[in-house]
Amino acid sequence: MAKLIECIPNFSEGRDLEKVEKIVNVLRGRDGVKLLDYSSDSDHNRTVVTVIGDPAKLEEAIVEFAGVVYENIDMTKHEGGHPRMGALDVVPFVPISDVTMDECKEMANRVGEKIGEMYSVPVYLYEEAATATHRKNLAKVRKGQYEGFFEKIKEEQWKPDFGPIEMNEKSGCTAISARVPLVAFNVNLGTDNLEVATKIGKVVRHIGGGLRYVKAMGVMLEERNIAQVSMNLVNYEKTAVYRAFEMIKMEAKRYGVPVVGSEVIGLVPMAALIGCAEYYLQIENFSMDQILEKRVME
Structure with a gap:
């Protein structure tokens, strides 16, 4: 190899x-x-x-x-x-x-x-x-x-x-x-209030008592006039993408703010997204060998 x-x-x-x-x-x-x-x-x-x-x-x-x-x-x-x-x-x-x-x-x-x-x-x-x-x-x-x-x-x-x-x-x-691979993952909020995104970022990130492998902050997307929680998940195996997403949704409810979308910046390991599919679809019998493209590439 x-x-x-x-x-x-x-x-x-x-x-x-x-x-x-x-x-x-x-x-x-x-x-x-x-x-x-x-x-x-x-x-x-x-x-x-x-x-x-x-x-x-x-x-x-x-x-x-x-x-x-x-x-x-x-x-x-x-x-x-x-x-x-x-x-x-x-x-x-x-x-x-x-x-x-x-x-x-x-x-x-x-x-x-x-x-x-x-x-x-x-x-x-x-x-x-x-x-x-x-x-x-x-x-x-x-x-x-x-x-x-x-x-x-x-x-x-x-x-x-x-x-x-x-x-x-x-x-x-x-x-x-x-470093190990990380996932750059951002969550967009249905508000133009940057303070809300900043407060959520502080709660979600590890240094603020949140998820162990998450770094987060609030930023403003001026072109769309919405606030965003911008994150780096520095170990997606120990802090899954879906876990960070759900925590932001939960914290946003405190302010009456919906989550309107999310984005991945750069490339992301396949396993990080498969973990989300398993969680949201509640798949019970899944393995990586069931990925068609993976088997074709072998």
Whole structure:
């Protein structure tokens, strides 16, 4: 079986689609690397990319990709609903086949060192690649966001792992990790009251006493004039998608607000959606071997 690593870089542009295409094009037509998906959101002003490949060739592609991101995005002009600390905001590496988490951690370190040196961008390692316990949680690393990092970076406990020990005004800083697959799952509410979504997000997320493997926040979808609970399910096997969805529905009732839809950002493991089908259809005898496409691919 071939060695494969997945990378899901998020960059801080989701409105200028010409610029998005210019950045994503770096990952097209490369030997040993396949662009699987990319999704831009104008309200978040952010694009999420999913690419997979041979470890060595993927590493080379991501370093080049980073340079094009920094060249095309100016953080001094960036505004959006999603928390961010830099132009190339996060770069997680995920083991897919015949690759260990340790190998992904080593790649995160190599890529972080190269980005820091080549582009003069401060780099922080998080999740499994974190160099300290207080840096494992991305929310803690990114707290203060781009604007706050000009002072935060001066604090001893927040010196970057790689790159200069001062903020890059144009590009900000970048967080790189090794982690298990996550599901980016958002739930849309039938209200234009952002405060309701924010309160629900605080209750649902783990740090607020909610579900163990959920990170959540409220954002406003300006184009649709509705509020959204935006989530990352960092371990869908232990906190299922349907469980997060049902908890949001339950909390929304407190405010007399309906759930009007949901969305998945980027790619999602098949098992995460099959778990939802089993729950909502109350299937009692199901196994993965009953998936037609899975059997055809074997």
